[in-house]
Amino acid sequence: MKYISTRGNVAPIGFIDMFLMGLGEDGGLIVPESIPTVSGKQLDQWAKLSYQELMFEIFSLYTNDEIPADDLKRLIQESYAGFTSPDVLPLTTLNDSLHVLELFHGPTFAFKDVALSFMGNLYAYVAKKQNQVINILGATSGDTGASAISSVRGKEGIQICILHPNGKVSRVQELQMTTVQDDNVLNLAVNGNFDDCQQVIKELFADIPFKSKYHLRAINSINFVRILAQSVYYFYAYLKLSEKARENGVNFSIPTGNFGNIFSGYLAKKMGVPIKQLVLATNENNILERFIREGVYKPEGFRSTHSPSMDIQIASNFERYLYYFVGEDAVAVTARMEKFKQEGQLTFTEAEVARIQQDITAYSVGNEECLNTIRTYQERYGYLLDPHSACGIAAYEGAGRKDDGAFVSLATAHPAKFDEAIRLIGIEQQFPERIQELFDKPQQQVIVDNVKADIVARLEGFYRVYQ
Structure with a gap:
């Protein structure tokens, strides 16, 4: 398995090099040269596997044995040892057709822990094996930053800087990032929104001399390992359903802002999970x-909402x-993408829109609908949703084909966040300790202000130079 860029100007590279590169050096995103497929028979054989065992099988299709099997198994086991559920990601059934996959049982109570707990351990593993200093740089709309910091805090050979939009994350998200006192962690609160933070990150990763000097590594979903780790739970959710529930395939409703979570589902579908509808x-x-x-x-005017991690x-x-x-062209x-950069928008033909809608259905949830969904599901099922998970449920209600088999809605964060x-x-909840x-x-x-030079100055004062 080799990896290439969506823009075609990165020579095929292996798994570890792909992981370390993060964003393609031509400005594109890294993807596998080909996507491995899993047969229905193989899926059936995986039905009894634990989450950790399933992740090992899926990652083994991509790693080229660059990580010895025993090391990969150990990394996976260590990554999920701190999750509070023995299932790692429990599947809760609310009614005959609707199931909720709870992705928030990790250290920071958000779905980002599923991928980043593993990525933090993998970065530490690579740093030790290659005797490198790894400087991680990322932007967050709230959850990625807390999870990334949790995954590498205090680890030898790693420093991490996270940019978040000042005042535009929840109080708990802010505290999870900024109460960490480890010397290898720097939080920059940027006077702007998430897109401002993300734009700086993209520009710095595209600046090859700067990236090389400071040995920058990515923790955001621009890193394909993040996408791959998230694809595992689509396999897992499908296999956790009863044979009767999954005999006609499965549907997913997915809260997303950066397109990473739903692209992970798209990848799982291309690999062979019989997914009928991605909402x-x-x-x-x-x-x-x-x-x-x-x-x-x-892009249109930015709006602050009750689901800030999706304010993108x-x-x-x-x-x-x-x-x-476009057929891997x-x-x-x-x-x-150059047209988008120059004109600020892309338009697709009517025929192209029809093709897009064969892959993905979409539904936009307003603030009031979000809150009403939380209230309704608390009253109807005694199940408390966070605002992001509520958007997923509202989309299931508004766009899901209920007669099309089992539906799994992703619960992406604990409501306490x-x-x-x-x-x-008017709902009061008990916070986890x-x-x-x-x-x-x-x-x-x-x-800091949203000024690239000011942000760079802070980074240069924090990161160690890679020799």
């Missing part, structure tokens, strides 16, 4: 919904989907 749930920052419904990919306009993983949509991808929204509908104790800890962060 993309957005909030009022609905560029992705408009792309799927109308064929226009164009420009979705990094859109380019990966575009690559497969890197020249066509480059032309379209977004208590500000929960309290708006690990969240409650955050409120008594001192914070450590640096507030």
Whole structure:
């Protein structure tokens, strides 16, 4: 298995080199040269595997034995040892057709832990094996930063800097990032929104001399390992369903802002999971919904919502989907992304929109609908959703084909992380101890303006130079 760029100007590389490169050096996103497929017979044989065993089988299709099997198994076991559920990701049934896959049982109570707990351990493994200093740089709309910091805090040979939009994450998300006192962690609170933070990250990773000097590594979903790790839970959810429930395939409703979570489902489908419908749930920052419904990919005015982790306009993983949509034609991808850069939008023909809608259905959830969904499901099932998970459920209600078999909606965060929204509908909740104790800890962060030079100066004062 070799890896290439969506823009065609990265020579085929192996798994570890792909992991370390993160963003393609030509500005594209890294993808496998070919996607391995899993037969129905093989899926049936995997039905009794634990989450850790299943992840080992899937990753083994991609790693080229660059990580010895025993080492890979150990990394996986260590990554999920701290999850509070013995199943890692429990599947909760709410009614005959609707199931909720709970992705929030990791250290920071968010779905990002599923991939980043593993990626942090893999970075530490590579740093030790190659005797390298690894400087991780990422942007977050809330959950990625907390999870990434948790995964590498205090680890030898690794430093991490996370940019987050100042005042635009939940209080718990902010505390999870900024109460970490380890010397290898730097938090930069940027006076801007997530797209501003992400743009700086993309520019720095595209600056090859700067990237090489500081040996920058990516933890965001621009890193294909993140996508691959997330694809595992689509396999797992399908296999956790009863044989009767999955005999006609399965449908997923997926809250997403950066297109990474739903692209992971798209990858799982291409690998062989019999997924019938992928429903993309957005909030009022609905560029992705408009792309799927109308064929226009164009950022509009930024809106703050009750689901801040999805307050994103420009979705990094859109380019990966575009690559497969145009038939893996890197020249066509480059032309379209250059057009987007120059004109600020992309438009698709009526025939192309019809093809897009064969892959993905979309639904945009307003603030009031989000809160109403939380209230309704608490009253109907005694099940408390966070605002992001509520968007997934609302999309299932609004766009899911109920007569088309089992539906799995992804619960992406614990509701305690977004208590500000929960309290708006008069619901009081008990915080988990690990969240409650955050409120008594001192914070450590640096507030900076959305000025690239100022951010670079902070990075240069923090990172060790790679020799």
